[in-house]
Amino acid sequence: MQQVQMAFRLSVCAYLLKRINFVTLVKSLELVMLGESLFPADVLMEIGKEHGVEIQVEKEVIAYSPPSSHSGRGLSTRETQILKCLIQGDSNKVIARRLQIGEATVKVHIKAILRKIRVQNRTQAAIWAVSHLEAAPPVEMSGFVNGGGAIAAAL
Template sequence: MSGVPTLLVEHSTLFREGLCKLLARTGFIVTAMVSHSDEVETDSSPDPELIIVGVSENDTGFEKNIRALKTRFPQARVVVLADQYIPDQVHTAFRLSARGYLMKTINCSTLIKSLELVMLGESIFPSAILTRMVDEQGVDIEIDDEIVTEVPTISHSSRSLSAREMQILQCLVRGQSNKMIARSLDIVEATVKVHIKAILRKIHVQNRTQAAIWAVNRLDPPPAVLDGHGALDTHGAAYKSNRVHMAP
């Protein structure tokens, strides 16, 4: 993954500048910072590939802001950073095809990994809020089997994992294929498959994507791998793109 042009839209100057400094250490290149979508310059270049939108509890212009950004930059992936989970905001984010809804209280490493997954085609939304929306509001939501959630519902410890399984989990976080894992650890691909099946069973998840999210939330991340230009290197790996559908 090369450097990702990123637009920050956030009312708080302090939060905006802090996030900019955090992203400067990664493969995300902040090309503009504004407090509202109206402030984005018409001749800004390059167009952002990622737009991070900060929202507060009483942000009445949330939907208008997202619509304006999606209209202006239709190819960009939008991620919402919220003060707290607001069901109406989550519903709106889904409806407007945002790719993620995260809390501003998220830790730095999990935020960066979440943004990386978004750029690799994943959608990241809190599973707890989706369930509550269905139960309380009767919202019709259809989610693919491999949908990524910010906080997986399982809470099992990593103590039962072997040292080799921990290594393979970190490879999954980096998006490596079985063949790439086998090459980097100097083992055969069939052995990798056996280890991954054991990992899924031990941490009680269904697939490698959920295992990667589990690891992001519970294990210390390895140092970021950067290329010579300061861009994040994921070794050419790509995650399966998932879809999230919500009836308006």
């Protein structure tokens, strides 16, 4: 509880517990990027008890809707490949090697992707891609070992 109270004092936008599942994590990050604040209901209820305020949670709902066929907003095949590389945490240099294109070309594609899906940076693009692109095998390059990076976002 001390950590959560400190988070409130520091104006943290969200406090997520390690036990949440992947879909909940992605949706939570999307909400935070939209300017919402998130704290677990049980944590808020405990803080309310400590301050003499009763907080009631009627029902917790986790909503997940599968991506629609038009969720790519006009992304090209190459842009989709690059997004899949971003999900894996690949740098521009690694993406260029995987797809056998120039690093400058990767940068141009990433800028176009950011504009099309209306996000500000590559981390947000990767988060968007996780929930909007259909599951597909990772992009591979012959002779290159896929390390399977992770997405991390500082809030």
